[in-house]
Amino acid sequence: MEPNTPPPPDALSRRQVLGGLAAAGVAATVGAPAAANAGAAPASPPQNPVTQYPQPPFPQQQQPWPGLASRMTPRPDHGETSYKGSGRLAGRKALVTGGDSGIGRAAAIAFAREGADVAINYLPAEEPDAQEVVAVIRQAGRKAVAIPGDIRTEAFCQQLVDRAARELGGLDLLANVAGRQQQRQAIAELTSEDFDATLKTNAYALFWITKAALPHMGPGSTIINTTSEQGFNPDPWLLDYAPTKAFIANFTKALAKQVGKRGIRVNGVAPGPYWTALQVTGGTPQEKVPTFGQDTPYGRPGQPAEIAALYVHLASPESSFANGSIMGESAGKGLP
Secondary structure, eight states, rough: OOOOOOOOOOOOOHHHHHHHHHHHHHHHHHHHHHTTTTTOOOOOOOOOOOTSSOOOOOOOOOOOOOGGGGGGGGGGOOOOTTOOOSSSTTEEEEETTTSSSHHHHHHHHHHHHEEEEEEEEEOGGGGHHHHHHHHHHHHOOOOEEEEEEEESHHHHHHHHHHHHHHHHHHHOEEEOOOOOOOSSSGGGGOOOOHHHHHHHIIIIIHHEEEEEHHHOOOOOOOOEEEGGGGGTTTTEEEEEEEHHHHHHHHHHHHHHHHGGTTOOOEEEEESSOOOOOOOIIIISGGGGSSTTTTSSSSSSSTHHHHHHHHHHHHHGGGTTOOOSSSEEEESSSHHH
């Protein structure tokens, strides 16, 4: 066909063809939700996050460390009844440290509800809370492995990973959540024993457990570390705890660069103030417990169930391009 020669009447231009395909795609997209949702249960109505959970003031309360969530008032919501899964982690094998209560418990429950088998680690004193988690995981139809022990020694960290991998039949998801938080008002009150215990729990254990877990992991495996708003905007009474959370954020970014080429993703979660046993066992000054979380834009602390979906997201293939990311949830306090 010569230039400037009009096409035959029955010929279609490229623009017409593409335009027709686009129109068909729009029509299909518009019709898809109706077809996909046919027979589905009605969506839940929107909830006001400000009033969705208990607001301060809370009752004055104190427990000896490490404490039990089951004895807190109000009792934290870890998703025991509120978290609904959809099979996003079907067949995965997860190890969660600090899985007896708080954010670790919420992550363990969410992983199980999404189809993963889950091993949890905790201190022996936390056995009552841990058994509640084991029951919830089993009610979800998944395998639960309870492994009590102190992660402040390298030998136990190695045993923990080996046992989890053996009893789960593999290991492709690690959530490092366990942490030690004990407030001290002045550096003069912070002993070497305090400092050592915090670093061993929050930094050394994460290094030991991650190092032991990586040989079990292949492409598609994920590691999720738990840093904190304290790693970016520390309170003065957490002089040992806050630096460990900054370390975790940096460790996460460095390791992500190292193992990303193997198809293993490493990301971090940075919670703001969450209502957990850390707060009533010395992690927060006693006079601040009744008003804990009041300084957020919501006027309340987060509940562990509210951050569980972020761990699921980072563990699932949906976040496949997230590597070395630090994602925060702090109700709008302006942190990661």
